[in-house]
Amino acid sequence: MANGSRQAAWEFFGAELKRRREDAGFTQVELGVRVFVSGGYVGQFEQAIRKPQLDVAQRIDEVLQTDGFFERTWRKLIDDKRYADYFAAVVELERTATRICEFAPTLVPGVLQTGGYARAVTLANNPFATDEYVEETVTARLERSRILADATRPEYWVVLHENVLRIPVGRPEAMAMQLEHVAEAGRQRKVLVQVLAYRQGAHTAMSGMLQLMDFEDAPPTAYTETSFSGTLVDDPAVVKRAQRAYDLLRAVALSPEASLALIDSAAEDFRRCASTT
DSSP states (O other), rough: OHEEEEHHHHHHHHHHHHEEEETTTTHHHHHHHHTTOOOHHHHHTTTTSSSSOHHHHHHHHHHOTTTTTHHHHHHHHHHOOOOOOTTTTHHHHTEEEEEEEESSSSSGGGGGEEEEEHHHHHHOTTTTHHHHHHHHHHHHHHHHGGGTTTTTOOOOOEEEEEEHHHHHHHHHHHHHHHHHHHHHHHTTTTSEEEEGGGGGGGOTTTTTTEEEEEEESOOOEEEEOSSSEEEEOOOOOHHHHHHHHHHHHHHHHHOOHHHHHHHHHHHHHHHHHHTTO
């Protein structure tokens, strides 16, 4: 679904929510209390500024007695079987974010992955996958990178743990190409890259991947992920704590210039390794 038609569909979702809420005699605040969000959030859903999470859509159906209409519509609009269920909503939000800040403890973030690297990650996680599944997954990963090619691309900040530079993913040549791709994105000022070097030791925010997203007309969100699940959070207090943790990471990470030099050095090491195999 193209971005324009997707937005139009969300506007329909919001218009239906407003109509059915008013038919049921609820104000935005009253409905918000019943589905555990603020009245302001309900207003943003109705204006298609913010997309509800699945559990909120399900509670709206329960309160308004709409026989699963909003859950079915949500699934049609936001579910993409190329992504894990817990991640589909994040992909949707990336398209409208004005700023994305990410911490990657072990792998290059999906938005910055090359085809060769994405293919190696997919096969490592799914050694018995069909070729069709692998290609669909890689294509979906590369589509996410388009947000950095748009004229209205978000500010994209990323802190990579040095693990990301050192742990081989795929063949050495693919790893070298991936690191060179990250460095080039930094030099083209599409992304601001910092590396959390080994010498900085342990850090309180290193327990897992963290992504923060800001929006023009909606509150910020935080997304965290472990090996088999992910959590999208928009509770202001939790998001504020996540933002503070990310600020601490940036404070101890290498400067952008030193980070690019370290990435270049790691890429060169993999190039040398590729030439001897």
